[in-house]
Amino acid sequence: MIKDRIAVFDSGLGGLTAVRELFSVLPRENIVYFGDTARVPYGTRSVDLIRRFARQDLEFLLQYEPKAVLVACGTMSAVALEDLRTMTDVPVIGVVSPAAQAAAKATRNGKIGILGTAATIQSGAYEAEIRSLRPVEVISRSCPLFVPLVENGYVGRESIAYSVALDYTALLREAGVDTVILGCTHYPLLRPLLGEIFGENVVLVDSGREGALELANVLYRQNLQTQKPFATEHLYFVTDEVDHFTQLAGMFLNSNLEGKVRKVEIG
């Protein structure tokens, strides 16, 4: 029974965008979510530290004996995925490779933009993955303020998120990209804003969504889907206080998490 869960984790709220997709494509699966809100953001930290945090996060989740793991974080997927895979025998899915594949398929003019955290962009992970699939032009931009913006609930058109987003997207718009990877799972929360800025002719690839679809594929291929008729209980853990997370999370998931989120200490 307990081995029937899907574990999902992120530095904070962002991974919930992938959970939302999982609810939609795998509505019968039980999920255990972990957000390291005490140490968010990860994407401006060093690779060594991100790897250490990532290992601690997964270690916590492995207590729940998941049947598959979704690293719902662009930063950890970009720099720590191989590390994490050594810790368990169950499938560990990141968001980089699925998003890169979706972008390589989507582009018509061969110009792909990548928005990600500093660590993600520096790693070159998305770029390498895309170029292994197709020879395209890739324009990358690190957006160190997007995670703080989202974690603080600034996602609206009227907020300072707008001027920050204008700045971060300038090079991509000038280059005329027709496809943009939202390379961090926090960024879909800025999607309305980014959609307005890029216009309707630019495809925005949601890395969390692509990761969730890939996980659904893996469950299907490995015959790991649940036999239960419906999801019975999702678990949510965070490392800082529950209230702030519950409030914002409910908004993003369109469901009320009141009383369902627990605080834990790790590391």
Next chain:
Amino acid sequence: MIKDRIAVFDSGLGGLTAVRELFSVLPRENIVYFGDTARVPYGTRSVDLIRRFARQDLEFLLQYEPKAVLVACGTMSAVALEDLRTMTDVPVIGVVSPAAQAAAKATRNGKIGILGTAATIQSGAYEAEIRSLRPVEVISRSCPLFVPLVENGYVGRESIAYSVALDYTALLREAGVDTVILGCTHYPLLRPLLGEIFGENVVLVDSGREGALELANVLYRQNLQTQKPFATEHLYFVTDEVDHFTQLAGMFLNSNLEGKVRKVEIG
């Protein structure tokens, strides 16, 4: 000998603005600095967590048996100072009270603005301190993005820091404040920008500087000044990688910290 040090700490780089002031007012003192760069920022986290982090930070520094401690962080000074004072018998100086005193003295029109982190503004600490001194109008604004901006080196006129700063200062400017407390030790790094935005008739009170002056006063009153003719060795510790910190720190302190910063694990 070892009991002759001044300990200074912050969540990251910001406290260095107070160190710079200490170098100027107490050039003969040896300093041990700690910046918790692995967990920065603090100001968007819960009060409980900030207190836990603060205790861990001070615990680390107490190994160096300091003769006085400067909490060079607006957030910890606002919510954790009493906690920290129970941990040691040596003087523990925060930045809130000294900055509030300076602002109460400086204002001519009785309108004081306060810029601080979310936790600092929510605590009402500066406001309470000022009102205990003088009946004035206080306009507060939390600036959750300023610390990420500074920690990532965005402090220039041409950077997105400018549009963010315009937004954060709007209410204060509309209210016609003539004095503004830079209530977080990161903010003096945005001083050129903020000075330009507020104009030369507005006094900007640097909380780190006021904290440093207060610490110098306390050493003098308690006869704790060093007997050494000059400072022999400053120590710098951080919790994430050394390179990024060294680079930015050198810029802020106007001295080269290459090879002088060490990485430690705490908590």
